[in-house]
Amino acid sequence: MRVLMTPPSPHVPDEPPDLIIEELSLRYGAQVLCADLSVTLPGGRTTALLGPSGVGKSSLLKAIAGLVPAHAGRITASDGRPVTDRVAYMAQQDLLLPWLCVLDNVTLGARLRGEVADRDFAHHLLNRVGLAGVAKALPQTLSGGMRQRAAIARTLYERQPFVLMDEPFSALDAITRARIQDLAAELLAGRTVLLITHDPLEACRLGHEMRVLSGLPARLGSPMTVPGAVPRPADAAAVLEAQGALLRRLIAEAA
Numbered sequence: 001m002r003v004l005m006t007p008p009s010p011h012v013p014d015e016p017p018d019l020i021i022e023e024l025s026l027r028y029g030a031q032v033l034c035a036d037l038s039v040t041l042p043g044g045r046t047t048a049l050l051g052p053s054g055v056g057k058s059s060l061l062k063a064i065a066g067l068v069p070a071h072a073g074r075i076t077a078s079d080g081r082p083v084t085d086r087v088a089y090m091a092q093q094d095l096l097l098p099w100l101c102v103l104d105n106v107t108l109g110a111r112l113r114g115e116v117a118d119r120d121f122a123h124h125l126l127n128r129v130g131l132a133g134v135a136k137a138l139p140q141t142l143s144g145g146m147r148q149r150a151a152i153a154r155t156l157y158e159r160q161p162f163v164l165m166d167e168p169f170s171a172l173d174a175i176t177r178a179r180i181q182d183l184a185a186e187l188l189a190g191r192t193v194l195l196i197t198h199d200p201l202e203a204c205r206l207g208h209e210m211r212v213l214s215g216l217p218a219r220l221g222s223p224m225t226v227p228g229a230v231p232r233p234a235d236a237a238a239v240l241e242a243q244g245a246l247l248r249r250l251i252a253e254a255a
């Protein structure tokens with residue numbers, strides 16, 4: 001029988017590092033996405049990042065992960081250690097390897113690092129995301145939402161101090177989404193998380209702070225916060241109020 005409680009994570013640092021972005025400039029050829037962008041993502045907290053399509057949210061995430069080169073600027077950790085080799089990154093596309101079963105996709109990072117895979121933890125995660133019955137299935141036999149849950153399990157399996165998630169719950173139905181959001185909040189406690197979402201309610205449920213990226217070149221609005229511990233109940237008055245305020249800010253920024 002698989003354990004039902006989350007095993008203690010050996011990788012949560014005592015003092016989760018801040019992620020510090022200084023004077024960052026990102027470009028694709030002549031297209032300038034951002035210039036002189038500076039922000040500190042607080043250690044051990046989840047920052048929800050919203051903004052119009054095409055503003056550069058995914059590119060920012062990829063730059064932090066080291067997948068897109070910065071034209072100028074610095075991305076560092078407050079503990080002075082490197083960032084890119086301590087990042088768990090979940091892209092918009094699930095990037096599951098089609099020739100590996102779900103379980104082997106979840107433990108892929110360990111295999112790539114030459115570590116012995118923690119199969120108990122992987123099974124635990126698959127159980128928690130509702131995929132215990134398809135651990136041995138190939139990704140192409142799963143629905144879009146199931147594939148996304150497998151990718152979430154793979155990201156949570158990594159237990160890195162920095163977690164970057166690009167619209168991780170977008171393919172999930174409303175009930176599954178709420179359940180997996182709760183699981184993510186539980187397992188991401190103590191991590192420094194940047195979560196891209198287009199859903200103001202999701203941002204207000206999961207974010208210790210919310211930021212809106214807008215404009216060309218893009219700039220970040222001041223942080224918004226909501227009282228209460230995450231994950232916040234979707235129907236809490238403070239969450240609904242913040243959701244409205246966030247939506248108004250998104251509309252104002254788009255005008």
Ligand SMILES: Nc1ncnc2c1ncn2[C@@H]1O[C@H](COP(=O)(O)OP(=O)(O)OP(=O)(O)O)[C@@H](O)[C@H]1O
Nearest residue numbers: 028031033051052053054055056057058059060092
């Ligand atoms: N590899 C690339 N080469 C050239 N241009 C790119 C590349 N990736 C993204 N872009 C462009 O950069 C801009 C920002 O894209 P990005 O995907 O970062 O935006 P986004 O805010 O994440 O959008 P969405 O919310 O739709 O996912 C867009 O104009 C996009 O076309």
